[in-house]
Amino acid sequence: MTRDPAELLAAAGEGSRAALARLITYVESGGPSQRATIELAYRAPSPYVVGLTGPPGAGKSTLTDRLIAEALGGELDEIGVLCVDPSSPFTGGAILGDRIRMQDHATDERVFIRSMATRGALGGLSLAVPDALRVLGAAGFPVALVETVGVGQMEVDVAGAADTTIVVTNPGWGDAMQANKAGLLEVADIFVINKADRPGVRETRRDLEQMLDLGTAKDPRPPILETVASTGEGVAELWSAILEHRRSIEGPRHAEHRRALASAALERVLGVLWRARLAEIAEGQAYEDQVSAIVDGRTDPYRAAETLLSSS
Amino acid sequence: MTRDPAELLAAAGEGSRAALARLITYVESGGPSQRATIELAYRAPSPYVVGLTGPPGAGKSTLTDRLIAEALGGELDEIGVLCVDPSSPFTGGAILGDRIRMQDHATDERVFIRSMATRGALGGLSLAVPDALRVLGAAGFPVALVETVGVGQMEVDVAGAADTTIVVTNPGWGDAMQANKAGLLEVADIFVINKADRPGVRETRRDLEQMLDLGTAKDPRPPILETVASTGEGVAELWSAILEHRRSIEGPRHAEHRRALASAALERVLGVLWRARLAEIAEGQAYEDQVSAIVDGRTDPYRAAETLLSSS
Numbered sequence: 001m002t003r004d005p006a007e008l009l010a011a012a013g014e015g016s017r018a019a020l021a022r023l024i025t026y027v028e029s030g031g032p033s034q035r036a037t038i039e040l041a042y043r044a045p046s047p048y049v050v051g052l053t054g055p056p057g058a059g060k061s062t063l064t065d066r067l068i069a070e071a072l073g074g075e076l077d078e079i080g081v082l083c084v085d086p087s088s089p090f091t092g093g094a095i096l097g098d099r100i101r102m103q104d105h106a107t108d109e110r111v112f113i114r115s116m117a118t119r120g121a122l123g124g125l126s127l128a129v130p131d132a133l134r135v136l137g138a139a140g141f142p143v144a145l146v147e148t149v150g151v152g153q154m155e156v157d158v159a160g161a162a163d164t165t166i167v168v169t170n171p172g173w174g175d176a177m178q179a180n181k182a183g184l185l186e187v188a189d190i191f192v193i194n195k196a197d198r199p200g201v202r203e204t205r206r207d208l209e210q211m212l213d214l215g216t217a218k219d220p221r222p223p224i225l226e227t228v229a230s231t232g233e234g235v236a237e238l239w240s241a242i243l244e245h246r247r248s249i250e251g252p253r254h255a256e257h258r259r260a261l262a263s264a265a266l267e268r269v270l271g272v273l274w275r276a277r278l279a280e281i282a283e284g285q286a287y288e289d290q291v292s293a294i295v296d297g298r299t300d301p302y303r304a305a306e307t308l309l310s311s312s
Numbered sequence: 313m314t315r316d317p318a319e320l321l322a323a324a325g326e327g328s329r330a331a332l333a334r335l336i337t338y339v340e341s342g343g344p345s346q347r348a349t350i351e352l353a354y355r356a357p358s359p360y361v362v363g364l365t366g367p368p369g370a371g372k373s374t375l376t377d378r379l380i381a382e383a384l385g386g387e388l389d390e391i392g393v394l395c396v397d398p399s400s401p402f403t404g405g406a407i408l409g410d411r412i413r414m415q416d417h418a419t420d421e422r423v424f425i426r427s428m429a430t431r432g433a434l435g436g437l438s439l440a441v442p443d444a445l446r447v448l449g450a451a452g453f454p455v456a457l458v459e460t461v462g463v464g465q466m467e468v469d470v471a472g473a474a475d476t477t478i479v480v481t482n483p484g485w486g487d488a489m490q491a492n493k494a495g496l497l498e499v500a501d502i503f504v505i506n507k508a509d510r511p512g513v514r515e516t517r518r519d520l521e522q523m524l525d526l527g528t529a530k531d532p533r534p535p536i537l538e539t540v541a542s543t544g545e546g547v548a549e550l551w552s553a554i555l556e557h558r559r560s561i562e563g564p565r566h567a568e569h570r571r572a573l574a575s576a577a578l579e580r581v582l583g584v585l586w587r588a589r590l591a592e593i594a595e596g597q598a599y600e601d602q603v604s605a606i607v608d609g610r611t612d613p614y615r616a617a618e619t620l621l622s623s624s
């Protein structure tokens with residue numbers, strides 16, 4: 001297979017999943033291929049991005065699975081799915097299980113599924129997700145799903161790349177939601193109470209409604225839907241709510257959102273260029289000299305950093 | 313109280329906890345006070361840093377509590393403690409409980425305890441921890457403890473700032489440890505099986521020994537200790553093991569470690585300066601123009617970023 005991003009993108013547009021996978025590897029991996037791929041991807045329109053987030057065990061993967069089927073049963077011919085795996089050391093098993101479950105669609109030609117790991121706190125791979133979404137768009141996917149486990153900042157980050165963000169909760173999660181109220185309100189366009197065949201749905205709905213009443217939720221007010229992903233119950237209604245939200249944000253508000261996405265992409269690339277510069281600085285003898293001076297107490301990290309930046 | 317970092321540091325050296333707290337706020341918060349504080353802090357020797365890490369619920373706070381008492385009962389006159397709280401949205405309660413528990417020492421004049429939050433993925437507050445440790449050193453603390461919940465990268469980051477790193481586990485955690493084997497081996501100078509009055513100690517010890525046999529552990533080989541933090545059992549032995557490790561790393565190896573710390577500090581400050589530059593760029597009209605160009609598909613984020621960097 002060719003290694004040229006333009007040729008790969010042409011092949012991806014004609015349906016080559018291998019070409020598409022390679023392009024996404026490029027946006028994850030840095031270097032000249034990353035750059036060329038991003039340049040191409042941002043010249044094409046973005047796909048409509050639906051984000052799913054929520055804590056581990058909420059049933060996001062099963063729900064994503066059902067949404068894929070629902071979307072393909074309706075107006076869509078194909079769909080791209082990115083799964084963001086936080087590299088949480090103590091939950092490895094569950095995540096792996098999720099991925100295996102979603103392989104229901106692994107042999108479906110109309111579905112492209114890609115797991116993207118996250119790495120470390122700084123410049124992690126999750127930063128590549130918005131770029132990977134643009135690659136999907138450039139390859140002709142009109143709609144993409146992003147599923148991510150909501151841990152700390154990540155849900156906010158990924159929601160920042162989505163047009164419609166679904167926050168998945170479960171019955172009985174009042175306290176857990178309370179702890180992260182601001183974060184949930186900030187990102188949610190639609191709330192889903194999944195596993196709604198379990199006790200506690202009414203209380204969870206009441207807690208969510210209270211959050212929406214008291215906090216500064218998004219406009220339009222996020223609907224609260226109930227699903228049982230394991231049986232598919234409520235999934236058609238969820239897909240309708242997604243399309244409804246999509247209609248509701250057309251116009252000026254959507255233009256503003258697109259601007260925010262572009263700004264985020266620009267900041268990301270500024271970060272990429274910065275890290276390249278930092279790597280260059282860190283390789284030089286001047287860097288080693290400044291480290292020695294810090295160790296000896298002859299300078300401090302501020303003065304050392306300024307010396308390095310001004311002389312490079 | 314004065315706002316001048318040099319005066320605050322003098323006051324902190326004479327025992328003013330309020331002055332010390334303000335200096336740590338400075339290193340967390342950015343701006344000229346951060347800079348002045350870091351400049352001062354790095355001119356003084358570093359404290360000896362003991363790091364405790366491990367997953368939520370391992371009993372780190374109780375163990376830290378006991379170690380404080382043990383240290384103060386022995387050779388130390390005072391001790392500084394930093395608690396790094398990951399902003400994990402779904403475990404708020406437990407963390408709060410930990411902090412309250414550690415308030416056993418809140419009224420002890422010889423103990424300075426400070427919680428430091430972490431924020432977001434990029435440039436989070438955990439980056440300020442090494443600088444805060446240097447502030448403790450400059451204020452005259454010979455030893456500092458850092459306690460952090462091991463989630464993903466953070467344990468590695470904080471261990472990078474510690475001279476002796478203790479990884480706290482519990483009986484029955486074989487599988488969980490297996491998932492993060494490389495990370496644990498990379499950071500641990502001492503393994504502790506806390507809650508050792510519970511079943512499964514022997515299996516956990518066996519799993520740890522196997523990890524140490526098969527992986528590339530630190531040198532000297534990390535001892536495996538058993539504690540029951542709730543009763544204090546094994547804590548004296550743990551403190552002895554810390555002192556033993558401290559003796560073992562004196563000499564050239566320690567110089568290398570200090571160099572790594574200085575290099576990390578330098579990288580952090582380079583990041584601070586970069587973020588300042590980024591903020592400056594993002595405020596200009598040129599930035600808005602480039603965002604518009606990306607939205608319209610007239611440019612891509614790479615070209616836009618290079619334009620901004622070359623003209624600023």
